[in-house]
Amino acid sequence: MTLSSFNLTSIVNKFRLSYFVFAVLLCATFVSIFMYAETRMEQELVKARLLQQLELSQEKEGEQSIYIADPGIKIYQYDVAPERLKDQATNTVQETSVTVNTKAGITNTNLHFFIYEQNAQEYILTYLEDSELVMANYPVLAIFEQLEDIFANALRVAVILSLLIAIIFSQFSSRQITKPLLDLKKAVEIDHQNLAELTHLPSEVGVLARAIDAQNKKLAQYLKREQLFTGDVSHELRTPLTIILGASEVLASQLADDSYLSEFTDRISNTAKETSEIITALLLLSRNPEKLDNPITSINTIANNEIARLGYLIKYKSVTCTVVAEKDYTVNVRPELLKMALGNLIKNAFQYTDEGDVKITIDSNKITVRDTGLGISEDMMPLLYERFKRLERMNTDNNTISSESSSNKVEGTGLGLSIVQRIMTHMEWQLTHEANESGGSTFSIHYH
Incomplete structure (x- = not known):
């Protein structure tokens, strides 16, 4: 079925679209939850790593305005931190995209940073993501970044499979849901021969079948009355029309050939004939075309x-x-x-x-x-x-x-x-x- 032939007025297509939209929304929900959980876990791991590094740097170097630790960690006292970081930093770990110079050239990476207060002194702690991060520096964060890629790929596969399953299931379930309606349609199309078999069903289809059956009986009675009325009226009208036609012919035969009254007798005769033909046509129209x-x-x-x-x-x-x-x-x-x-x-x-x-x-x-x-x-x-x-x-x-x-x-x-x-x-x-x-x-x- 092509997109151009997809008709939303079809109940089957509405079921299929509903299942697909539901699957998309469900996948979007799980992806959002995963991304939120991944972001929060990364923030907590980065925060723990930077706080650990602050403590180590203070023990090793004493009180300094800037601490630098490899790979990619830099800690500023608030007063000497870059103005851009001062404007954006909060107590929550944030992430921004930056461009840095590396041995391989200019690359884009992410910078993590947040504000931390210790003994009335505020620090801005930053961590620059680097592909050279090694297990020895912070194994938990390194393992997390590896698992992050694995989970992301697994999530993509899960989303694709979910959508495929939704499409297949919608095809199957829509047929099962609409089958009673199709049976009702067939029963109506074949002169209601099988309609009685559906009227006993307790479902909505049974209610609909009973309503259609009752309406069909009313229509059948109405059509029968109309046919009887048409036949009776036509039969009763033929007799007076025959009398009028005969009387006009007798009257015409008694008039002179040049009588001005001949025109009126002709009109009476023509009107009687035309009315008789109308009755014949109406009788034909009252029958079934076939x-x-x-x-x-x-x-x-x-x-x-x-x-x-x-x-x-x-x-x-x-x-x-x-x-x-x-x-x-x-x-x-x-x-x-x-x-x-x-x-x-x-x-x-x-x-x-x-x-x-x-x-x-x-x-x-x-x-x-x-x-x-x-x-x-x-x-x-x-x-x-x-x-x-x-x-x-x-x-x-x-x-x-x-x-x-x-x-x-x-x-x-x-x-x-x-x-x-x-x-x-x-x-x-x-x-x-x-x-x-x-x-x-x-x-x-x-x-x-």
Whole structure:
């Protein structure tokens, strides 16, 4: 697993990161303790060595302002000590980095120093670390410096091993911790066949499984009620629609060929047919997508039929409609659903275009319906696919939307685009909208 693929939203990765961070913090704690203990031990050893040397020098040389002892020990009376040491020295052994000249050249080493008071006289005792320190001078300090390197190397190895063990353990434990969750995921994915086996578990996974199982039962009951309601309503509506359609046909047959009432009988007939088709489409949408057959359907034929059916909407307008397609394109889909989706887009284009043209373009990837109509304002965009939300005509006199004048209203319920979007989701297609620079809208159905 690469760093770029490490996803912190994953519970498994969170467990792994937690173990690793815990190991890092634990190692940092032990390293800090070791370094503190090592520093304190070195300070005490250096202090004891320097105090020992002060006593020996006083016995051997008497009272002097400066004592020098090899290797690297120098003791000052406070008054003659370097000012830098006076400013920094305390009762606690301190360490600072210095540069010194040796036989091998200029090297960097550490200087240890502290203040000590004896018989009302203060001394600053210093010790300059030197690789030439021999066992005979101060064997305890010499042995400590050797052990210090050994312990430091051992600590590095221990830290590396601890981090490796933490990584390996996190991989194993995270799988064990998340396995019940993965089992729950699989049980939900396979239509809950194994979900009942997890509901009896006393752990948190069992609680979650029981909650999911209870919610699934509620959803199943809700879907069943919705399907029954859809079926019952559709069945009950077909009878009055059939009566309306039959009555409109009888009425049309009794009118003269040039009667102005023929237009109204045609509208009654078309509306009844359209409502019947909507019911058919809704019944198809209420079924599971995998249970529907998808015959080869001609897109060109559907588009031309819808233009002919809805032609009455632009019959008295200065609007032309064209279909652009290099060949007869087909797609595997129920024709009722494609007819409903494309028909709603063409109907909207016809209704909201007073002059200009409506252009339907078909290619191997999408169906585009472009118009030169009203377009869609920015404030309507968030509500574009909401149910019962409709665009009203713009009053050209004051550039405001009119809801009072009946001549400005467009017939419809505001369900068209909502139904189209639902059909797109059902067929796993995509519906997009673009505003035209010259005015109007372009809706595209992407079916590949």
